[in-house]
Amino acid sequence: MFADEGSTTDDEGCLIVDFSLLRHLIAPLACPLRHHSSLQIEKRKSQNLGFVQKLTVLCTSCNEAVSSSMSSGLLEDRSYDMNRRAVAASPVKGMGPTGLSKFCEVMNLPPLHHKTYTSHVKFIGSKLPEYRKTVLDKASQKVREVYEAEDGVIDIESAMMAVGRHEVTSQSVA
Numbered sequence: 001m002f003a004d005e006g007s008t009t010d011d012e013g014c015l016i017v018d019f020s021l022l023r024h025l026i027a028p029l030a031c032p033l034r035h036h037s038s039l040q041i042e043k044r045k046s047q048n049l050g051f052v053q054k055l056t057v058l059c060t061s062c063n064e065a066v067s068s069s070m071s072s073g074l075l076e077d078r079s080y081d082m083n084r085r086a087v088a089a090s091p092v093k094g095m096g097p098t099g100l101s102k103f104c105e106v107m108n109l110p111p112l113h114h115k116t117y118t119s120h121v122k123f124i125g126s127k128l129p130e131y132r133k134t135v136l137d138k139a140s141q142k143v144r145e146v147y148e149a150e151d152g153v154i155d156i157e158s159a160m161m162a163v164g165r166h167e168v169t170s171q172s173v174a
Contacts (some may be wrong), residue, residue: 014082016107019043031059038062050083050112077123083112087120 019041026041038061044054052071059065071082090100097117104111112120 014085016109026057031061031064033064034059034061036061049080050110050116051086052080052082053110079120079123083116084120084124086112087117088124 023041026039028037029039030036031038038059040058040060042056042058044056044067049069049071052069054067054069056065056067069080071080075081075084086100090096093099095103097112097114100117101111103109
């Protein structure tokens with residue numbers, strides 16, 4: 001459902017960065033062709049891409065430019081990962097599309113169009129049964145790994161009581 005699902009290293013993940021600070025970070029860097037600091041960074045305003053920004057680093061001496069979108073890329077349905085994550089996070093934080101738009105306003109971020117928000121919600125909803133099965137399969141496997149079973153059956157009541165969850169009724173997982 002997301003581009004880098006499962007990444008856990010410190011040098012991966014998403015950031016919200018103040019563009020003026022990014023501009024100050026790029027300015028003293030040297031152009032690889034001219035070897036002196038003449039770099040500028042610009043936002044490309046050609047499209048509304050939601051949370052994704054297209055940036056161009058331009059050398060004012062030689063006019064060489066490098067452009068990139070600030071997202072981990074397009075997903076299988078041609079949506080940007082950053083926008084999908086924002087939509088997925090909004091109900092978790094008690095926000096709908098209006099709440100997300102207000103968050104964007106406060107953070108001085110471009111808001112997602114309501115049609116974009118709706119298409120992400122529909123896509124996420126279509127993937128929930130598959131995602132739920134994956135999560136439950138992983139949880140079941142972890143229980144199996146932790147609690148060795150006699151005759152291939154794990155007593156869930158005993159397993160859960162061992163971790164302090166006494167409200168579970170007696171069930172077995174084969």
